[in-house]
Amino acid sequence: MRYLLIGWTRRTSFETAKVLLAREAEVYVSDTVDNEEKQALLRELNHPRLFSLLGRQSKDILDEVQPDVVMPSPGVPLTIPLIEEAKKRGIPVFGDIELFYRFHPEVYYYAITGTDGKTTTTTLSHALISAYKPALVGGNIGTAIFEHEAAVASVKEMVLELSSFQLEEIVNFRPRIAAFLNLAEDHLDRYPDLDAYFEAKKRIFLNQTPDDVAIVNADSPYFEQVTAGVKSRILTFSRKSRADMMFYDGGIYYGEKLLVKQEELKLKGVHNIENVMAASLVALMAGVPMEVIQNTLREFRGLEHRLELVGSYNGVEVYNDSKATTVNALEKALESFDVPVILIAGGLDKGLDFTLVKGLVYKKVKTVILLGQAAEKIDSAWQFPHTTKVPSLEVAVETAFSHAKPGEVILFSPGCASFDMFKNYEERGRAFKAFVQKRQG
Structure with missing residues (x-):
């Protein structure tokens, strides 16, 4: 078999190439960029059946390589001419999730998607399952699925976080249990509109059967669209109404049975x-078992960069929510506080509508500190009277502490991508925490 991998990164295609070469395939790698980092990945594999097309991504590659399969990395839009031409010629186009599924259909897959909360829910799902039996975790969470190639020989259950980009690239992939957490504006720099983004997300249920389970947020304004046409058994969760899993009276209930108190x-x-x-x-x-779930929930501390308490300084609590790369995530963060908030927001705009949280900002926030490429857009959307624009995250931290009084909260919840100033949200979050600790000595 001859595979053409489009987009050459350690996170996805490197692990895919490693497994394909071990299975005696020919692997060609195409990328618009040809630099030392990508060349180093080629040298690391150093294989006679691995061929470089770095710096090239034109349609003529198909005539040169004549691939049996074209595999784009999740970050590569399926609308580029090379991929559109491959589809036109009838060449199969799919991603690493689909390929892994074809190699290992016997694995019991649990899949989780949504605009926000995917990583926390995936990590927690894995923690709950693995407290009882062996299970693997991967996908968009940061562990490429093919890193588990050896492990699935003995572990047959896998929890996957799946992005809309990854779901675009499935064909037959069937998760036995699939959860669609929520939907809000995101990636509108890649999708023409919210409907196109939603259609990509809903593919998580594409190949489910009546023997499978679909878990859906009953509070979502898109609930009817999400559940329409779903063939699997639908279970719901809700903070506001009757559902299979409900939150009321300060507790989470499964039917009539208390699972855990919020406190x-x-x-x-x-x-x-x-x-x-x-x-x-x-x-x-x-x-x-319910008891295993209850015990694990009480011990689970959450993840770094997701409404993470950095510390309390002279009565001011500081939270790092760098993972909040959407307006929806920013909204959920603001809803979590009942004390005045000094909000640090901004970064790289993804084409989102910041006016959606204007009312909440006026209700919850004492001071807004904006930075990054989106600062002007956010300022224009909110027109908040107590707004300061700053040139860097370090200055934002200094400014926030100068405004904060005991009993208030400093919240870093950007509502934007990080790429205008940082490599990713993790680097941004670590920088924020470092600036806070430096400021506090």
């Missing part, structure tokens, strides 16, 4: 109530 959870934030409910449904459907 017992170490996770902060209203959005995490939803994440806990979704993950608990995944685990229950995976056969994990």
